[in-house]
Amino acid sequence: MTPERGERADAARNRRAILAATEELLATLGPEQVSMERIAAAAGVGKGTVFHRFGSRNGLFLALMQERAYALEDAVRTAPPPLGPGAPPRERLLAFVTAIATVVGRNKGLMAALGIAITSTSAAPASTPSGACHPDTPPGERPVYDFWHSHTSELLAAGRPDLDADLLAHILLGALQSEPILRLLREGAQDRLAAALRTVAASLLDGPPP
Amino acid sequence: MTPERGERADAARNRRAILAATEELLATLGPEQVSMERIAAAAGVGKGTVFHRFGSRNGLFLALMQERAYALEDAVRTAPPPLGPGAPPRERLLAFVTAIATVVGRNKGLMAALGIAITSTSAAPASTPSGACHPDTPPGERPVYDFWHSHTSELLAAGRPDLDADLLAHILLGALQSEPILRLLREGAQDRLAAALRTVAASLLDGPPP
DNA sequence: ACCGTACTGGACCGCTGGTCCAGTTGTCCA
DNA sequence: TGGACAACTGGACCAGCGGTCCAGTACGGT
Numbered sequence: 001m002t003p004e005r006g007e008r009a010d011a012a013r014n015r016r017a018i019l020a021a022t023e024e025l026l027a028t029l030g031p032e033q034v035s036m037e038r039i040a041a042a043a044g045v046g047k048g049t050v051f052h053r054f055g056s057r058n059g060l061f062l063a064l065m066q067e068r069a070y071a072l073e074d075a076v077r078t079a080p081p082p083l084g085p086g087a088p089p090r091e092r093l094l095a096f097v098t099a100i101a102t103v104v105g106r107n108k109g110l111m112a113a114l115g116i117a118i119t120s121t122s123a124a125p126a127s128t129p130s131g132a133c134h135p136d137t138p139p140g141e142r143p144v145y146d147f148w149h150s151h152t153s154e155l156l157a158a159g160r161p162d163l164d165a166d167l168l169a170h171i172l173l174g175a176l177q178s179e180p181i182l183r184l185l186r187e188g189a190q191d192r193l194a195a196a197l198r199t200v201a202a203s204l205l206d207g208p209p210p
Numbered sequence: 211m212t213p214e215r216g217e218r219a220d221a222a223r224n225r226r227a228i229l230a231a232t233e234e235l236l237a238t239l240g241p242e243q244v245s246m247e248r249i250a251a252a253a254g255v256g257k258g259t260v261f262h263r264f265g266s267r268n269g270l271f272l273a274l275m276q277e278r279a280y281a282l283e284d285a286v287r288t289a290p291p292p293l294g295p296g297a298p299p300r301e302r303l304l305a306f307v308t309a310i311a312t313v314v315g316r317n318k319g320l321m322a323a324l325g326i327a328i329t330s331t332s333a334a335p336a337s338t339p340s341g342a343c344h345p346d347t348p349p350g351e352r353p354v355y356d357f358w359h360s361h362t363s364e365l366l367a368a369g370r371p372d373l374d375a376d377l378l379a380h381i382l383l384g385a386l387q388s389e390p391i392l393r394l395l396r397e398g399a400q401d402r403l404a405a406a407l408r409t410v411a412a413s414l415l416d417g418p419p420p
Numbered sequence: 421a422c423c424g425t426a427c428t429g430g431a432c433c434g435c436t437g438g439t440c441c442a443g444t445t446g447t448c449c450a
Numbered sequence: 451t452g453g454a455c456a457a458c459t460g461g462a463c464c465a466g467c468g469g470t471c472c473a474g475t476a477c478g479g480t
């Protein structure tokens with residue numbers, strides 16, 4: 001996606017190959033079966049290359065997720081209403097939640113893999129090679145989730161300042177990593193999920209003050 | 211908890227020691243740091259014993275969760291309203307959701323550990339030794355979650371037959387394994403979580419038909 | 421054409437979840 | 451009380467994992 005100034009041509013090619021291989025393996029194999037060695041083999045590169053590029057297993061999955069979610073983030077910032085700026089919070093939230101369901105539905109395997117992202121034992125590599133920044137998990141930073149959360153939280157708060165928007169947004173988004181829901185998604189329940197998320201969002205915005 | 215007819219005295223003692231050790235380690239160390247070997251050492255038994263008794267890592271965590279959640283399951287079936295039978299669905303659901311927040315708040319580490327429960331590579335041991343049944347994860351069976359889900363779903367459906375109670379219950383419960391929420395819980399947000407869950411439940415029950 | 425360096429890949433490491441089985445010990449019956 | 455049998459025990463063992471390392475390669479500016 002980003003040619004990344006100064007990135008060598010072969011490096012870029014390999015990066016794309018690794019991301020593509022990861023995506024394909026995740027789509028067919030379940031995250032536990034997808035080892036770094038397998039990804040490297042499928043991409044036709046060595047294991048060391050994968051780690052050099054993405055820092056860790058989580059870093060790889062995170063980078064892939066960022067790429068998959070970029071279009072949505074962009075749309076939220078620049079697209080016409082109701083997804084983009086301009087519409088009232090209620091409409092924007094319903095549109096956003098629907099869009100999220102689509103993204104998640106297209107990347108079930110990735111979501112499952114990201115669910116397992118709790119710790120990273122080792123520190124990030126000392127020096128950042130080339131100009132590129134490692135998407136390794138720096139403490140407390142998960143770009144995609146953070147954006148989704150803050151956007152949801154803000155819209156919720158805009159519509160209902162009396163609610164605990166922060167925590168409610170976590171609840172809404174927590175569903176997206178829950179194993180039972182990912183299973184339903186695998187069985188094709190994407191529209192059902194979108195509708196349910198819309199129901200929750202609408203109920204919260206319309207509901208009575210507690 | 212259950213003396214389990216036919217279970218040998220030393221076996222029972224070891225089982226309790228293992229569960230206690232697991233709980234203590236999970237309370238202080240974060241699920242990634244808690245290995246089976248460590249649990250065995252902390253309990254003063256061999257690794258083989260742990261596996262013989264609980265089948266797998268997941269089996270062990272599941273057994274511990276079942277024990278921790280038993281009191282709640284019992285209360286739901288036999289306690290006086292509003293938690294037990296007899297109260298209107300709305301009150302029961304709010305009480306249940308509050309009780310769940312308490313249980314989860316007391317077992318954050320366990321919840322985090324159970325979040326990572328996707329696959330089991332090997333089959334269960336061929337024959338069930340002694341009379342006891344292995345609490346190994348048989349496909350699609352997670353006793354505690356299943357009970358929580360069906361109860362939530364039924365109460366939701368009783369109050370609002372027009373909603374997708376099944377999926378909405380998954381959303382409500384999905385929050386309990388989400389990493390950001392478990393972090394907030396670690397910072398003492400248990401009451402906040404309970405309140406937020408009540409808000410969602412109440413909004414769903416009171417909200418307008420979509 | 422050349423040179424410095426970013427990039428590469430596979431051998432290597434510590435550790436994990438899980439298996440196995442020879443030896444031990446509780447329990448039941450005579 | 452004692453003997454016999456099965457359930458239980460525990461630690462050596464295994465394959466495979468995520469992650470590290472560094473000698474060698476080949477890209478791209480000049």
